[in-house]
Amino acid sequence: MSDLPLWTPGPERVAASQVMAFMQQANQRHGLALKTYADLHRWSIGERGAFWNLVWDFCGVVGEKGARLTEGEAMPGAAFFPDARINFAENLLARPGRGDAIVFRGEDKAAGRLTWDQLKAAVSRLQQALRAGGIGKGDRVAAMLPNLPESIAFMLAVTSLGAIWSSCSPDFGERGVLDRFGQIEPKLFVAVDGYWYNGKRIPLADKLAAIAPQLPSAQRIVIVPYLGEAQAVARAVPRAVTLEAFTEGHAPKPLAFERLPFDHPIYILYSSGTTGVPKCIVHGAGGTLLQHLKEHRLQCDVRAGDRFFYFTTLGWMMWNWLATGIASGATLVLFDGSPFAPDPNVLFDYARDEKITLFGTSAKYIDACKKAGLAPIRTHDLSALRLMTSTGSPLAAESFDYVYGSIRRDLHLASISGGTDIVSCFVGGEPTAPVWRGEIQAAGLGMAVDVWSEDGRPVRREKGELVCTEPFPSMPVMFWNDPEGKKYRAAYFERFPGVWCHGDFAEWTAHGGMIIHGRSDATLNPGGVRIGTAEIYAQVEQIPEVQEAIAIGQDWDNDVRVVLFVRLKDGVTLDDALRDRIKAKIRAGATPRHVPAKIVQVADIPRTKSGKITELAVRDVIHGRPVKNTEALANPEALKLYEGLQELRS
Numbered sequence: 001m002s003d004l005p006l007w008t009p010g011p012e013r014v015a016a017s018q019v020m021a022f023m024q025q026a027n028q029r030h031g032l033a034l035k036t037y038a039d040l041h042r043w044s045i046g047e048r049g050a051f052w053n054l055v056w057d058f059c060g061v062v063g064e065k066g067a068r069l070t071e072g073e074a075m076p077g078a079a080f081f082p083d084a085r086i087n088f089a090e091n092l093l094a095r096p097g098r099g100d101a102i103v104f105r106g107e108d109k110a111a112g113r114l115t116w117d118q119l120k121a122a123v124s125r126l127q128q129a130l131r132a133g134g135i136g137k138g139d140r141v142a143a144m145l146p147n148l149p150e151s152i153a154f155m156l157a158v159t160s161l162g163a164i165w166s167s168c169s170p171d172f173g174e175r176g177v178l179d180r181f182g183q184i185e186p187k188l189f190v191a192v193d194g195y196w197y198n199g200k201r202i203p204l205a206d207k208l209a210a211i212a213p214q215l216p217s218a219q220r221i222v223i224v225p226y227l228g229e230a231q232a233v234a235r236a237v238p239r240a241v242t243l244e245a246f247t248e249g250h251a252p253k254p255l256a257f258e259r260l261p262f263d264h265p266i267y268i269l270y271s272s273g274t275t276g277v278p279k280c281i282v283h284g285a286g287g288t289l290l291q292h293l294k295e296h297r298l299q300c301d302v303r304a305g306d307r308f309f310y311f312t313t314l315g316w317m318m319w320n321w322l323a324t325g326i327a328s329g330a331t332l333v334l335f336d337g338s339p340f341a342p343d344p345n346v347l348f349d350y351a352r353d354e355k356i357t358l359f360g361t362s363a364k365y366i367d368a369c370k371k372a373g374l375a376p377i378r379t380h381d382l383s384a385l386r387l388m389t390s391t392g393s394p395l396a397a398e399s400f401d402y403v404y405g406s407i408r409r410d411l412h413l414a415s416i417s418g419g420t421d422i423v424s425c426f427v428g429g430e431p432t433a434p435v436w437r438g439e440i441q442a443a444g445l446g447m448a449v450d451v452w453s454e455d456g457r458p459v460r461r462e463k464g465e466l467v468c469t470e471p472f473p474s475m476p477v478m479f480w481n482d483p484e485g486k487k488y489r490a491a492y493f494e495r496f497p498g499v500w501c502h503g504d505f506a507e508w509t510a511h512g513g514m515i516i517h518g519r520s521d522a523t524l525n526p527g528g529v530r531i532g533t534a535e536i537y538a539q540v541e542q543i544p545e546v547q548e549a550i551a552i553g554q555d556w557d558n559d560v561r562v563v564l565f566v567r568l569k570d571g572v573t574l575d576d577a578l579r580d581r582i583k584a585k586i587r588a589g590a591t592p593r594h595v596p597a598k599i600v601q602v603a604d605i606p607r608t609k610s611g612k613i614t615e616l617a618v619r620d621v622i623h624g625r626p627v628k629n630t631e632a633l634a635n636p637e638a639l640k641l642y643e644g645l646q647e648l649r650s
Contacts, residue, residue: 005434005435005436006400006401006404006413006434006435006436006437007404007409007410007411007412007413007434007435008434008435009412009431009432009433009434013431014431014432017301017431017432018297018298018301018303018431019037019040019298019299019301019430019431019432019445020432021058022040022054022055022058022297022298023035023039023040025054025058026040026043026050026051026054029054030047030050036432037430037432037433037442038512040445041442041443041445044445044446045446045447045448045470048069048070048080048446048470048471048472049069049070049080050069051445051446052069052070052080052081052290052446052473053065053069055290055293055294055298055446056081056290058297059290059293059294059297059327059328060094060095061086061091061289061290061293062086062087062090062091062094063084063085063086063087063090063091063259064083064084064085064086064259065081065083065084066081066082066083066084066085067083068081068082068083069081070082070471072471073471074471074498075470075471075475075493075498075499075500076475076485076488076489076492076493078471078475079262079263080262080286080287080290080471080473081262081286082261082262084261084262084286085259085260085261085262086259086260086262086285086286086289087159087160087162087257087258087259087260087285088159088160088266088285088288088289089123089155089156089157089159089160089255089257090160090255090257090259091289091327092156092323092324092326092327093119093120093123093156093255093326094327095304095327095328095329096116096329097116097304097305097306097326097328097329097330097331098304098305098329099115099305099331100113100114100115100116100331101114101115101116101118101119101326101331101332102114102119102149102152102326102331102332102333102334103307103331103332103333103334103354104147104148104149104334104335104336105334105335105336105350106146106148106195106196106226106335106336106337107196107197107198107199107336107337107338107341107342107346108341108342108346109196109337110196110226112149114149119149119152119153119156120252120255121252122149122150122153123153123156123157123160123255124250124252124253124254124255125247125250125251125252126153126154126156126157126247127157127160127161127255127256128247128250128253129246129247129250130157130158130161130163130188131161132250133188133219133220133246134187134219135158135161135163135187135188136161136162136163137161137162137163137258137260137264138162138163138164138265139163139164139186139187139188140163140164140166140184140185140186140187140268141154141158141163141164141165141166141186141187141188141189141190142166142167142180142181142184142186142188142189142190142215142218143155143165143166143167143168143189143190143191143314144167144168144169144170144172144177144189144190144191144192144314145167145169145170145190145191145192145224145314146169146170146192146195146226146313146314146336146337147312147313147314147319147334147335147336148192148224148226148334148336149334150224150243151167151224151314151319152323152326152332152334154190155167155323159266159285160255160256160257160258161258162258162260162264164184164265164266164267164268164282165266165267165268166180166181166184166186166267166268166269166280167314167315167319168180168181168270168314168315169313169314169315169316169591170191170192170194170195170202170204171195171197171202171313171591171592172315172590172591173207173539173587173588173589173590173591174207174210174211174589175535175538175539175589175590176535176589176590176591177211178211178214178215179277179278179535179538180270180278180280181215182214182215183277183278183280183480183481184268184280184480185217186215186217186218187217187218187219188218188219188220188221188222189211189212189215189218189220189221189222190221190222190224191204191208191211191221191222191223191224192204192223192224192225192226193205193223193224193225193226193227193228193229193230193232193233194226194227194229194233195226195227195336195337196226196227196336196337197337197338197341198337198338198340198341199338199341199342201227203227203229203233204233205229205232205233205236205237208221208223208233208236208237208240209236209237209238212237212238212239212240213238218239219239220239220240220241220246221237221238221239221240221241222240222241222242222243222246223237223240223241223242223243224243225242225243225244230242230243230244260285261286262284262285262286262287263284263285263286263287263477264284264285264286265282265283265284265285265477266283266284266285266288267282267283267288267320267423268280268281268282268283268480269281269283269317269320269420269423270420271420271421271491277534278535279479279482279487279491280479280480280481281420281421281476281479282476282477282478282479282480283423283474283476283477284474284477286473287472287473287474287475287477288320288324288423288424288474289324289327290473290474291422291423291424291472291473291474292321292324292327292424293324293327293328294444294445294446295321295424295425295428295444296324296325296327296328296330297328298431298445299414299416299425299428299429299430299431299444299445300358300387300389300414300428300429300431301386301387301412301431302325302328302330302358303328303329303330304328304329304330305329305330305331306325306328306329306330306331306357306358307330307331307333307354307355307356307357307358307384308322308325308330308331308332308333308356308357308358308360309322309332309333309334309335309350309351309354309356309358309359309360310322310358310360310361310389311335311339311347311360311361311362311365312360313336315591316392317419317420317423318360318391318392320423321423321424322360325358330358333350333354333356335347335350339361339365339368340368340372344369344372344374345374345376345379345380347359347361347365348374348376348379348380348382349380351376351380351382351384351385352376352380352381352382355384356384356385357384357385357386357387358385358386358387358388358389359385359387359388359389360388360389360390360391361388361389361390362390362391362392362393362527362528363390363391363392363393363394363395363396363399363415363528363559364392364393364526364527364528364559366390366395366399366402366403367396367399367558367559369402369406369407370398370399370402370406374406375406376406376407376408377405377406377407377408377409382407382408385408385411386411386412387411387412387413387414387429388403388407388408388411388412388413388414389413389414389415389416389428389429390413390414390415390416391415391416391417391418391425391528392525392527392528393525393527393528393559393560394415394417394515394516394517395415395438396438396558397437397438398558399558400413400435400437400438401437412429412431412435413435414428414429414430414435414440414441415428415439415440415441416428416429416440417440417504417514417516418444419502421476421491421492421502422472422474422475422476423474424444424474425444425447426443426444426447426449426466426468426502427440427441427442427443427444427447427449427513427514427516428440428441428442428444429441429442430442434511436509436511436513438515439509439511439513439514439515440513440514440515440516441513442512442513442514443514446472446473447468447472448468448469448470448472449466449467449468449514450466450467450468450469451463451464451465451466451467451506451507451508451514452464452465452467452496452499452501453465456496456499459508460508461507461508461509461510462507463505463506463507463517464505464506464507465495465496465501465502465503465504465505465506465520466501466502466503466504466505466506466516467496467499467500467501467502468499468500468502469499469500475500476488479491503520504516504517504520505517505520524551524552524553524560524562525553525560526553526559526560526561526562526593526597527559527560527593531562531593531594533550533551533552533615535590535594536549536551536562536564536586536590536594536596537549537551538589538590539585539586539588539589539590539594540564540566540582540585540586542585542589543578543581543582543585544569545568545569545572545578546566546567546568546569546582547566547567547568547569548566548567548605548613549564549565549566549567549605550564550565550605550613550615550618551563551564551565551596551615552565552615552618552619552622553619554598554619554622554623554648555623556597561596561597561598562594562595562596562597562598563596563597563598563599563600563622563648564582564596564598564599564600565599565600565601565602565605565618565642566582566599566600566601566602567601567602567603567604567605568601573601574599574600574601579599582599583595583596583599598647598648600645600647600648602641602642603641604635604638604641605618605638606618606633606635606636606638606639607633607634607635614633617633617639618639618642621639621642621643622642622643622645622648627639
């Protein structure tokens with residue numbers, strides 16, 4: 001790493017930052033003498049109740065706080081604000097900013113914007129329609145939508161009533177949708193008539209007609225127009241109505257909000273499905289709200305009137321993170337479609353035109369811009385842009401260089417990392433500190449993040465497991481259909497009892513920052529999108545010629561690419577035609593992101609004595625790392641088949 005930082009905030013910018021204002025309030029209220037972010041971080045984890053209480057007040061949370069700030073010390077089980085009553089949507093709509101509430105662009109095919117009054121009117125009509133349809137506290141509403149203004153409005157209406165929102169993007173295959181929504185039994189299913197991607201018009205009537213009968217709990221299906229085919233789709237899909245028909249007769253009126261306990265569920269998100277159907281991760285209103293407000297206001301310095309953009313879909317937690325931006329009075333700048341259609345500069349054009357102040361994206365997008373030779377520093381006026389955030393996968397050191405050399409020099413670049421599991425971040429931006437090449441700046445406030453060795457010892461300047469040693473508000477409320485909490489405890493607390501083990505391979509730096517070296521489990525992560533191997537297997541194993549398969553992530557070109565190994569029936573050889581059929585099946589049944597970069601034929605697949613295939617062992621072999629605990633394998637000799645494969649060298 002370089003001896004000099006790539007960027008350092010000026011003293012005026014530091015003094016004007018919200019994190020400094022927050023620190024001053026902490027000093028005044030509690031008689032402290034905090035001077036630096038590091039001081040503030042130590043206090044935030046040492047005095048959890050006082051810290052989160054100040055976040056509540058500083059960010060102006062609307063609701064009844066109650067007397068108690070925390071309850072319990074153990075994870076899982078510890079609670080925050082156990083007597084509080086709030087409503088998530090009420091807080092998101094409580095502080096209208098200046099100008100537009102939402103701006104939208106869908107490639108070059110669609111555009112629109114909503115004022116704050118228009119957004120509230122849309123939410124009001126949906127709220128009335130949902131209530132008339134019997135949707136209330138605890139009911140699930142599942143949505144398969146693009147990143148549209150209607151998606152934000154629907155989420156706000158659902159959560160305003162105390163119902164629970166769950167979403168995916170419309171490129172999910174039939175099985176991918178049902179593996180998720182089938183578990184939570186939604187009372188209402190919201191879908192779009194189709195979408196655009198890379199200039200192509202993709203209608204969804206046939207997919208929705210296949211999904212609808214397999215979601216019997218959905219009493220009604222609402223079709224949101226995008227391609228202009230909503231009426232035709234509604235006629236073709238059982239129990240479906242158009243959005244226009246759903247809200248007919250409901251004129252806008254003042255919104256009503258159902259205030260509920262702090263941990264009342266608002267979101268169900270999904271694990272990657274590595275070992276089976278995805279786990280349904282339930283997040284609460286208060287924890288999600290406080291974490292997002294803290295990250296937006298204190299870690300990202302988001303203010304009223306800012307223009308807040310994140311390149312995301314409704315199948316990624318960054319959409320949930322983005323949506324909370326309106327709670328700070330920021331304008332949400334939405335985009336749906338390919339970031340390279342109709343040309344590679346489309347998102348930089350958008351940033352220039354809408355004067356975006358926070359530009360959020362994935363590490364893969366930044367790398368793709370670098371490889372495409374884009375240099376918006378020479379072609380675009382991005383003077384409004386203050387912060388660029390990157391997540392989804394580790395941001396390579398060379399990509400830091402690219403951002404400062406080819407996008408904007410006076411820019412806070414924040415690599416951030418957390419996950420669906422906490423719908424927020426463990427580590428991320430620090431507005432008062434320098435940016436060092438290849439490093440995440442700091443642990444998040446209120447997050448007792450550390451790096452531990454395999455035997456549970458804190459380590460410095462050494463790779464280990466990313467852990468969190470103290471409770472925090474956005475821990476999941478529960479997993480759906482996990483009444484005794486067994487799956488929940490096994491997911492995070494089995495490795496180190498009472499300590500959250502996140503599954504990231506991490507390392508502290510000399511500057512107090514962090515480097516994430518990737519996932520330490522078998523989850524695939526190409527281009528920053530979490531992919532479960534079980535979702536790939538579910539499609540591949542429907543191919544008659546395939547006996548079984550194993551998928552791993554291979555480190556490749558500062559990213560991860562998916563490699564699929566297949567054991568075929570006797571006498572069958574993998575040729576280009578079979579490869580194409582396998583890829584087409586995965587693309588149609590899962591998503592295009594699940595399609596492997598390489599498909600390789602093998603004679604055998606290693607498995608444990610209990611019959612489970614061993615992805616981690618195969619991944620270690622192809623990376624030239626020793627395999628631990630081979631005595632647990634029923635056929636350890638199979639690992640030899642994966643050594644030095646010529647197909648994986650290009």
